[in-house]
Amino acid sequence: MSGLAMFGGPRAVPAELASEEHVGWPVVTDAERAAVVDVLDSGRFTSNQQAGEVQALEREWAEYVGAPHCAAVVNGTAAIELALAAAGIEAGAEVLMPALSFIAGAVAAVHRLAVPVFVDVDPVTFTMDPEATRAAVTPRTQAILAVHLHGLPCEMDALRALAAERGLVLIEDAAQAHGATYRGRRTGALGDVATFSLNVVKNLPTCGEGGLVTTGDADLHRRLLRYRQFGEDLQGRRRRDYLSHVLAGNAKISAVQAAFTRCQLARLEEYRRARERNVESLLGRLRELPGFVPPSCPPDRTHAWHIIRFRLDPAALDHPDLAPGALRAVAERALRAEGVPVMRYQTLPLPEQPAFRSRDGFAGGYPWRLPGACSAPYRPEDYPRTLAVIEDSLTLQRWHLNPAAGSVLRRCADAFEKVWEHRDELAAAARAMDDRQAIS
Template sequence: MRVPVLDLQAEYEKLSDEVDAALKRVCENSWFKLGPEVERLERDWAVYCEAAHCLAVNSGTSALHLALEALGVGEGDEVITTPMSFFATAEAILYTGARPVFVDIDPKSFCMDPALVEDAVTERTRALMPVHLFGHPAHIDPLLDIAARHDLFVIEDAAQAHGALYKGRKVGALGDVGAFSFYVTKNLGAYGEGGAVVTNDVGLHERMALLRNHGQSGAYAHQCVGYNYRMTGFQGAVLNVKLPHLDSWNGRRRRIAAAYADGLAETPLILPAEADYARSAWHLYVVRSERRDELKAHLAQNDVSAAVHYPVPIPDMEAIRGCGARSGALPEAHRMAAEALTLPIFPQMSDEQVSYVIETIKDFFTG
């Protein structure tokens, strides 16, 4: 049996009538740039995230950058973040001229460890940027407390956590602003690139709106130097078709995670678990093993696609040399880079595929 990392064709088969009609609507009305489909997505995504405002943009990276710029983060500033994320988290900080400062992760949630954050605060620190990694919410309340004590902004990188709950509340607008990615593989993915920012702060929303569209307040009225971060009408249309399915897709991911937890409980793997404050969106199901590379090869031999998120902590990457800083050693991040293995988890995955992955892993350990 073949088990891919995800199956976008199966998803499209179910939605093709609606998607095709939505794309046709965009063509017939020439709604190519922003437009009614994107505006509808902004309204619905704000409601979904329990946020007052949403702006759709052309990627999650742009969303992070827009948030930082609109908050005035720039040259000479520091932003405290996690070493374990996709590179874009740090990249967006570097775009502004600020310096990412990395603190170690909590080995249970894989997210930034709030207990280490206060020691990393200096007079240059302007913001905290936690990542809700693999769909599991970062522990936000202690971060909000630290931010309040030191007058810092909190920017949530929610690129992997559509629909995740922190103490019963949706992630995204728990801090000052949250950034989402609608990259194709995400829990809510566009047919191409996309992203969004959500916030409860109307002033911040207005600054981000200006920056998203070349700093224009009206046609050719440029108030500041901005960017072209507009979402295309096609992506808005596709996302509007997909959004009503997000909760049921997340529910299926949750059931697969539960089946893995049950089926793999007796193996030597360290399995992911939700913290008591968290309801994960289960974007990725990441286990740990000292025999990670052998297990990955065994799964590949048996046609199961497994991946490594992430093999190198961000501060160890060539691009970061000289422009990032570590706060203390990062032993948990390094351990995770050596041991983490991502098993397939996607809404269209069948029960048979889930059982097959479990049995293949059990075979590995029982020899």
């Protein structure tokens, strides 16, 4: 086998192979172009029109996930915030969520003056651990925000039982899990209310930003629609009356975005099946490389494979003395040199984010300053499994979303095998890195 590219050898993944045709995302076709032009020609641009693209997207997405109701909104973060509002989460209440996640869910809670309470994750699924969630419940807890991280559904039966036992609202954050299933049911129909992102990098994208909220509760859906547009009630009305029934802002999605997403939705299952084949082929080869620990999917659910996270195990690489972080850093450098765009995803647990350590930037320290609200500082060390996952893992993002990515992923597998064959060189580089850090 040739030498590592970072030491002068040839790349395993030629740059010209990683073309827009093979790894570009989203895949934009003539269908999207025609749909957008049709909206421009129609003059029906917003969700105010009662029979437009927005309403069609809502109907189609509700039918796809198996939920009675859907509301399309401006982005995934707004979807979570509106779900919290429509569910009646009170100021100063606590919302449980995983310590390993994107910050959007925590920010949405803060914007509703709710206190984010973080829980540790399962080290294999990377989703919130039900037992850690149970241990975090207090008399002030009102909701669980179950994040289907990377596209794998949480252990929803256990979370559902806990929510029912303690009278909590169960909210799915399915921003990365379009089309994934848990015990035969799709994400979006597993909790009291569910939120999705339509950001351009998501498995179901729009041409920019967008979000969807699904629920089986008709009253909650009605409240969502009010919170989407200044507290107004537009259902069944031919014209606006400009009466605001609740204090709310503007979170509407445009008809252009909805039309684009409807085209993507028509191909979602086709792309999902192709992605599953391509990713499984890659992971099958990684499973043959001790020390490179690929993600897995429990047999009772399916994975949307929005992000592929793998961990590095120094002991399984026959170098148990190596610091996991040093090994991960050197492996990242080696794989990127081979042409595989691996990277870290979330370099800090949420409770260690500067915004949550300082509690700056939202009305001078609220919601933590509210009477009776939990004001204890967040301690990253309380989430050891999250810290370990962040320290020793890398992710592959976006390249595998394109259904034509199979040939590129085969070259990526070649790169992993090449790096694995040179693991002793990686170990030496990792030790040198450790030594330099110790001296400094």
